[in-house]
Amino acid sequence: MQMSNKVSELSMLEAINETLHSEMARDERVVVLGEDVGRNGGVFRATEGLIEKFGERRVVDTPISEAAIAGSAVGLAMAGLVPVVEIQFLGFSYQAMHQIAGQIARLRYRTQSRFEPQITIRAPFGGGVRTPELHSDSLEAQFANIPGLKIVMPSTAADAKGLLTSAIRDPDPVLFLEPLRGYRGIRDLVPDEDHLVPLGQANLVKKGDDVVIISWSYQVELSKRVAESLEGEGISAAVLDLRSIVPLDIEAVTEIVSHCGRAVVVQEAPETGGFASEIIATINDECFWSLEAPVARVSGFDVPYPVGMLENLYVPDETRIHSAVLKTMESG
């Protein structure tokens, strides 16, 4: 086995932490800022050890001011630094929306590249861990409609490393969304060495011929389990992990949907205006004629993300994905 093939089993959280360490070591322009990212190492420990290793100048505990955190990242980038921002929970990116959508996403465009927003914004989100309000909401579709932002949503620890590395090195702004349930709930083999997964390349995590389940982030985990259990029922289900929704790997979607003729899109977000709609619209554009049945979508409901006791009803689970697949198979 070669050096470069060495791997370690890590949780997604460990993979993220390791990546932050190695990117800060590799490029001294990288600075980390956010609430409780320093001494405390982040409320989930994603930034653990950074302040000890890289010091208070490069790892900064900010006041509780999401807009100023995102907004000052614009200035840091103008100064030639590479800010990696943590928003403590994605729901609080709303406080910074005018900076993220109104400024960061447009900086390159409005200045015709005089200023370059090499900014990564990391934020946890997603259900299943009974958090208080605004901690679990899946807002990716709202960001996807904002041109100028890349949106990356890994589903494995290895991808978390490979995609976060690419995100930090990417000259464009990247929203890097980390599933709360995956922090400790997802573990897999992560290359020890420098590991880059290019942004915008979906991953066909399971091949299949009858139907494809398309998803991203933690829902890929559930989709894989469903796809495996379907084997026993004689249904050959592929699973496509989008990895990033912007850029969207239209080619990968088209190829596998054309192959299978049937598709189910799974998201945690509310149904109306969720990113699943965009996938369906894309399929309609690109491979309508190969569809043997309407594309199914499995989503959260069109209500605010609910309190803990209702969470299990809200977040798509294996049962809901499974029955959507069966229904799709019966259709047409």
Added chain:
Amino acid sequence: MQMSNKVSELSMLEAINETLHSEMARDERVVVLGEDVGRNGGVFRATEGLIEKFGERRVVDTPISEAAIAGSAVGLAMAGLVPVVEIQFLGFSYQAMHQIAGQIARLRYRTQSRFEPQITIRAPFGGGVRTPELHSDSLEAQFANIPGLKIVMPSTAADAKGLLTSAIRDPDPVLFLEPLRGYRGIRDLVPDEDHLVPLGQANLVKKGDDVVIISWSYQVELSKRVAESLEGEGISAAVLDLRSIVPLDIEAVTEIVSHCGRAVVVQEAPETGGFASEIIATINDECFWSLEAPVARVSGFDVPYPVGMLENLYVPDETRIHSAVLKTMESG
């Protein structure tokens, strides 16, 4: 002619102004707040005359604090008042996103109706008038993915009156989006008397058999013109004006798409994650089998809303809608 049948030709702006006058006269709980809504009558004069008629207590010029404007509306509603908020341009609703999406939209749900957000937020938006940055952006899809908000987007002066009346009286929060180009560019006959158009009922503004053009807000105006010119080319095109995207009139969409078998969806917003995707996903859900061709979408491009000289390239125009219809007719 009966009293109740009297109509006047008004611009959309005049219809909005008249409605604000009549709703404030009708219900003393209605208060109007926002930047420059008082003495100046609003930068477009939508609130003209209100402060003179209803006084400084009910028509309030606020500091330039969109978050506090939207946030204080929550408190006003808790006090039993009916705030009608103006955000000077929709792009600046980003500054209030945490209040609109995080608080207003959830107030009823999180308090199980102890508090009721009878709040209307009016904001102009949309292209074609060479405004500075962030004045023209079509953000409706971003709001549509936020459960708990209704989103109303009139295309005629009469609807502006009928829908704004319904919005103000609706116990749920309504985002009422006014197309800049329509303020003076749209004129039609508006009932003088109380006029209510229920939220969530689309309007089939033109019947047709071959293809339906689905749109909302100012794009309906363009779609109508295209549909009329298509008659001369032997194509019978229907035009469906959604009027509100939440609630969405799924039945009306289904009915006309099933009838025509072909559809084109037109929006000003960027393509990726725009509300057109949701319409296509809805068609996929509801009437896939009646489609004779993939649904076409005509959109802005996936770049930030551009500066004045590029606007005409960006905003869908009659030519683009027209060629999308022709392409759809040729397909399949």
Added chain:
Amino acid sequence: MPKPDDKQLQMILEDMVIARTQAGRLWNLQRQGQVGTIAPIDGHEAAIVGAVHALETESDWVLPQYREPLGLRRYGAEVLDTFMLYNLGHPAGGHIPEPIKVAPSQISLGASIPHAVGLAWGMSLKDEPGVVLVFFGDGASSEGDFYEAGNLAGVLKAPVILFCINNQWAISTPTHLQTAADSFSSKAEAFGIPGVTVDGNDPAAVYEAVFNARKRATSGKGPTLIEATVYRLGAHTTADDPTRYVPSDDLSAAQEKDPVHTLTQDLKNRNLWNDTKQNEVETAALERLDEAFERAKNTPLLPNSLMDHCFVSDTSRQLRQRSMLMDSMGNANE
């Protein structure tokens, strides 16, 4: 009479002891996995209870952040009952019943401050008596919402009390990283309103400050910003490990000034409190908490709860989602 009399001090201590006692039990319930994340009140009792005792519960609103509910007993038993539902993650935990003028916890830092200003403004527009007191932390004071709303309140002369509990920490962030201002109350300067700092371990001082601010507000003179300085004696929440960042010397020093102990000692010295009373209050507090907990656990979770209360009536898509949900729950029950 801005100072609380002895009777009031006894009632204040009683509420403080109850809050402290119930917080302990709640912590244990969380450790047993019986309730969700808890933000302990320890160290904040005098500030919260002292403030609330200076209000008129019939006319004055309280908008809490999230650490306060156990200290709001004066507003009625329903506050605790609802709080226990909230701690279970029950949807009814957000509905404190009428006519209690208390809002549910606010997780989004600072977001309630403009609500408070709007509510106070609305009350004055309707010529209703009363004021609004909104609680928030030193950390929350860094949010734009605090500043925008404070500035708006100043312009409107809204009858609102902006009550900042400076417990020296925002999770792991100490106040010197939160602001370079001399004090949190000095931020009032930016709004053109009075700002006062009080010792939040001294309930009488807090009472007095709120009493005066209330008087100012109800006489049309507008808002006041009060900073009550305390020390967070416990963890930020049950999910936090404060030993990572709280210097143990600072903590010990703060424990010396524990507001519950201090007032207990004071009233004992003056024969206004004794161990028997203490035991009675503690026992009753635990019984009351357990009762509220049992009641909460037995509050049925209606299957409709997920879809209800988004809008007054469902959109057609929500109707379809609702029936899909009912079907799948029906299936699950079979």
Added chain:
Amino acid sequence: MPKPDDKQLQMILEDMVIARTQAGRLWNLQRQGQVGTIAPIDGHEAAIVGAVHALETESDWVLPQYREPLGLRRYGAEVLDTFMLYNLGHPAGGHIPEPIKVAPSQISLGASIPHAVGLAWGMSLKDEPGVVLVFFGDGASSEGDFYEAGNLAGVLKAPVILFCINNQWAISTPTHLQTAADSFSSKAEAFGIPGVTVDGNDPAAVYEAVFNARKRATSGKGPTLIEATVYRLGAHTTADDPTRYVPSDDLSAAQEKDPVHTLTQDLKNRNLWNDTKQNEVETAALERLDEAFERAKNTPLLPNSLMDHCFVSDTSRQLRQRSMLMDSMGNANE
């Protein structure tokens, strides 16, 4: 030497006269429909030019709101050239070329203030010399961004100058409806930084304040908030009708203190300025503006401009959109 000497005052007046002259021509161009909406500089010249003359253009950044560009001549001719492109709605109007340390106009009120703080912070992290001066209005000071960024700057001791031009109006909203604070500079209290109010009609006073703030910043002592009080002598923009709300008495009083007239008179009295000079400067200013306008009009609009500069390289969807656009433009040209 914090006071500008006579030579500097002459250069300041020259820049002020140029700004005023060009603003007049720009207004006319707008009225002829030749350029987009304009926010006139009239009344703000001393504040802007005085501030800019106290900066080191090689090391110090200026982040304008939208009223300032004509006053930034000291930063190089390219500022005007780019501004004219901006006024035409040309995409190159957002790109002030390297190495000029001026950002393009900011329409989103207050949004540049955190940028300024971050930029200043970044410069200090990189041990680069220089400061950042960000312009914003009395109205913009009510945005959360101002407060959050001011507070952050205080904590970080960032070398930034927060320069508030209080021109008494935010469109139609007078300052007493904008804030109840004693002054805009008193908001500095909330950030723990110094705040000073200067007469913005007096360029020497402005120069001195910025000079001192700059010294403070470069010596590591952190930010300063400067409020320059002026009066908006013109309309908010070409789209505004100030006669609806500006009391004519106030306006006449302000016209008496017109900063351009005042300094002209002053320097004339001291034989540092005369009508010949005035005419020369005005004529050259108009020529320069016309030249910049012509150049802007002749700057080709590349068909790729719509799609370029969103990302460094297109997504596949953008590629498809780009070719669709090219096709349709090809068709349109046929």
